[in-house]
């Protein structure tokens with residue numbers, strides 16, 4: 001078996017055997033297959049795709065490339081994963097809801113590159129909060145309160161770390177089987193019994209249209225089923241940023257507000273749909289009952305109390321829940337006003353993400369430091385009528401960035417038109433159950 005032969009087979013759209021896929025993943029992870037040959041193979045996969053069987057084989061080979069853990073929490077463990085979007089703080093909302101309803105959520109999360117940090121960067125904007133939990137403490141916390149969020153350890157799915165870095169550099173990220181194997185290998189390795197996938201659709205997502213998002217969702221739930229996990233995918237709208245806040249502490253504050261019952265409509269709908277699916281996979285009732293339980297966990301304050309307990313157990317200051325002044329405050333703020341009358345017909349996710357990154361909320365390289373105070377809070381959203389001079393948003397930063405230039409570019413985030421031009425997409429597009 002040689003890598004040259006395997007690349008040639010895939011280039012001619014010939015199915016690879018299980019042995020060949022295992023050999024490639026092991027060889028690339030150990031360093032015996034060089035980047036240039038792996039890049040060629042990944043590009044061939046982008047053009048010729050993978051069969052269902054090959055996708056399952058690739059996912060399993062990647063999952064087994066490092067440790068496979070099985071969190072011994074004594075209950076049914078549910079994980080939730082998003083394919084990524086702008087303003088996506090749903091984990092901070094749905095994990096406490098699910099835990100408040102008796103589901104175990106041992107959540108391992110990454111940092112990653114992007115327009116904001118990942119879930120653990122967001123949580124670390126809470127003074128004192130630590131995501132570096134020893135594994136025994138992580139499990140103990142889940143056993144105690146049903147919930148813990150920790151950073152991933154180095155020994156989980158090393159194949160994905162190497163392959164994803166290469167895909168990022170070689171324009172081979174947007175392949176359905178490659179995205180599926182990357183996400184599902186991590187979910188399988190962290191041992192969840194139930195997996196709820198938030199598959200984002202639209203301008204701000206990998207999947208730009210519903211048909212492609214359905215293909216990805218179906219591929220992921222199929223892999224989940226074949227691996228013996230209960231897996232559901234929820235297709236949700238990412239044509240505009242989710243909720244009103246983009247940033248690290250800004251998103252934590254919006255998540256706390258959501259748990260106090262004050263979420264914007266889109267964030268509320270998406271969060272409740274995901275939380276209800278988490279309860280459903282754990283066998284807590286019918287879809288309707290699980291939805292009602294999720295709503296009640298918010299209205300009763302039980303989910304907010306779960307968040308408070310988690311913050312306490314992970315060394316954070318729970319008083320932030322009642323006093324947002326305890327978060328580090330941005331050194332500079334700038335209000336942005338509407339330049340014309342009209343209806344907001346769009347808020348570009350891509351442009352919002354770029355502005356957020358320039359303000360310092362995200363990482364451009366793995367070594368970049370995040371500014372936890374940086375980001376954007378929108379006053380207006382798609383469909384709103386605005387008059388010239390109305391405040392549209394506030395920008396925040398403590399970084400040494402060109403605030404004036406960024407504020408000028410921020411105008412490009414919005415598009416204006418008439419009421420009839422305003423899109424009316426659903427926030428929750430479709431639910432695909434894999435079991």
Ligand code: URA
Nearest residue numbers: 083084178179182183
């Ligand atoms: N998220 C991942 O973890 N992997 C991908 O390939 C895309 C999104």
